[in-house]
Amino acid sequence: MLPTASSCLRRGLLRPTFSRALSTAPEPSQAIPTRKRVVSVLVAFAAGASFYFFLPDPTRSAPTHQKAPLSPRYFTPATVIHNEESGPDTKLLRIAVPQEVLAASDPSGFHNIWSVFIKDDDIQVERPYTPLYGIDDHGHMLFWIKKYPKGEVGRWLHTKQPGEKIEFRGPLATWDWKTDVWDEVVLISGGTGFAPFHQLLHSVISSPTMSPSTKFTLLHSSKRPEELPPSSILKPLTDYAEQHPERMKVELFVDTTEGGPVSSLHVKRIDRPAIESSLGLVRETPSWWQRLLSPSRRWVARGGREGGTTRL
Ligand SMILES: Cc1cc2nc3c(=O)[nH]c(=O)nc-3n(C[C@H](O)[C@H](O)[C@H](O)COP(=O)(O)OP(=O)(O)OC[C@H]3O[C@@H](n4cnc5c(N)ncnc54)[C@H](O)[C@@H]3O)c2cc1C
Structure with missing residues (x-):
């Protein structure tokens, strides 16, 4: 690192x-x-x-809520809609949040600059990632993700296919x-x-x-x-x-x-x-x-x- x-x-x-x-x-x-x-x-x-230092303590064991507004206190499931190579070790990953979840969420939480914690379900670890354009009206977020040779979450995210679910919590103010x-x-x-x-x-x-x-x-x-x-x-x-x-x-x-x-x-x-x-x-x-x-x-x-x- x-x-x-x-x-x-x-x-x-x-x-x-x-x-x-x-x-x-x-x-x-x-x-x-x-x-x-x-x-x-x-x-x-x-x-x-x-x-x-800008982020609250990690809460990997936080519960998952399907329909509740977005929050750093619990995880929200999202669907992978696109995952394409963008360089030797990087991928562009697009995920979608259900419309009703976005509609219920507080827009003031989306500071400049904000990130979300994405959880690797297989081993229950989470890492912060930054949506390049924030979140759009359709609930889409696009990430540029690097995988490291022995890194956990980056490599796991690179394997995700359209239609698969991943869980994240946020938004969290980075700066x-x-x-x-x-x-x-x-x-x-x-x-x-x-x-x-x-x-x-x-x-x-x-x-x-x-x-x-x-x-x-x-x-x-x-x-x-x-x-x-x-x-x-x-x-x-x-x-x-x-x-x-x-x-x-x-x-x-x-x-x-x-x-x-x-x-x-x-x-x-x-x-x-x-x-x-x-x-x-x-x-x-x-x-x-x-x-x-x-x-x-x-x-x-x-x-x-x-x-x-x-x-x-
Ligand atoms: C606010 C914030 C926003 C971020 N936004 C992004 C983003 O948009 N995109 C992005 O790609 N990253 C982003 N990051 C970085 C991201 O959170 C992770 O740190 C990064 O993806 C590495 O996580 P990992 O689980 O893949 O690797 P880790 O498992 O954390 O491994 C990290 C490093 O340690 C090495 N390592 C792991 N295990 C071993 C071992 N046993 N022996 C030797 N070496 C080992 C790995 O090879 C790797 O180099 C952000 C970080 C922060 C703090």
Whole structure:
């Protein structure tokens, strides 16, 4: 299981060291711009651990209710309606909740971002998964699920066929989105850690009134191009980002292109320069006379949009 970290910066809160390094807000000693630029950085990897801190205690022994409204306190049966391969170790799994169950459920439970616990009936273990588009009017939820060589629930879900039943409980808030709190949100994901961010960005695209002044940047990494999120999921995001560069930016990273370079991909890790570049921080190489005159003889990185100036 890969580690994951989640940090967010909100107005008036202390900033963690990692986020401070990425923030373009000025150092205390520097001039304060008229409007503070508040940047939030969220990180999610394939089998995230720290997201569990946001979730209630697991309740694997919770009962199953057939017709009751959706709830994290008990399981609800759903029917598999589609299960197709989407990469070497991933599948797109679509399940349907009965209409009467959805109609009786409280819509305010579907936060940005939310997930459900799916139970492997064979061995009675559960894992959280994120519906990529939330739940639609027909009660459908689509999941992008990775199987690990010795993983339990992912492998079990890959075997599920249309018509079979699976049980889940939820919705559970993974992260509570706050409208118009952040000027810029940087989302960094690896593998299926993309799923919660897709759910958030899909909400942004489908609801123009959602945080209209916030800019979103997604930096996503998969090992190889064929392991990237399937095009049916990714393309609407990249298309939207192309049409609305002031609102969304999507950058894709791979370790290797294996079989020929793909021009739109970065073949590298999501490292500090990549994050700085996404935040609009431009490294300027000082001329020899600037170096000579500079008392500290350090390079200076300038903030972009409304950003302060940060000494490196
Ligand atoms: C809020 C949240 C949302 C999530 N959303 C998604 C999502 O949308 N899609 C998704 O795919 N995942 C998602 N995850 C991750 C998911 O919950 C599971 O962690 C993941 O699917 C692995 O579960 P598993 O039961 O298949 O594997 P596990 O059984 O938990 O195994 C995990 C790892 O341990 C290794 N392992 C297991 N047993 C052994 C052993 N005996 N010896 C050595 N190694 C072993 C496995 O190979 C695997 O690498 C989410 C996680 C969180 C916290």
